[in-house]
Amino acid sequence: MTDAPEVGELVLDTTRNRIGEVMQTSAEQVLLRAPGTGRVWEALPQALCPATLADELRSKVAEANARSRQGRGRPAAPRCEACLKIKRRRHQALEAGDQVKAAGMATAMGVHLRMAH
Incomplete structure (x- = not known):
């Protein structure tokens, strides 16, 4: 230059x-x-x-x-009450050290997001 x-x-x-x-x-x-x-x-x-x-x-x-x-390209979808409930249950399972239940809640969230949103 x-x-x-x-x-x-x-x-x-x-x-x-x-x-x-x-x-x-x-x-x-x-x-x-x-x-x-x-x-x-x-x-x-x-x-x-x-x-x-x-x-x-x-x-x-x-x-x-x-x-x-990074997921910054789209705005976050507003959470419905069912989303919050599943997320709360997963968090509780993780805090209790229950990996099986936490994995189940992660799966439940995926199913819920596909079906409801």
């Missing part, structure tokens, strides 16, 4: 083949953050090039995939 990237700009770190948002720049290094995460790394300014539209799209898809794996 001939010019120093600006804070907030998306760039491609050619050393790591990763897209990063510029957080801070200096003559010796650029501080990058993966879009949508808190992960930060340092890169050399000469190893950076402007992100293309394809790079930005790849980054957004990766971020959406990461969110879906």
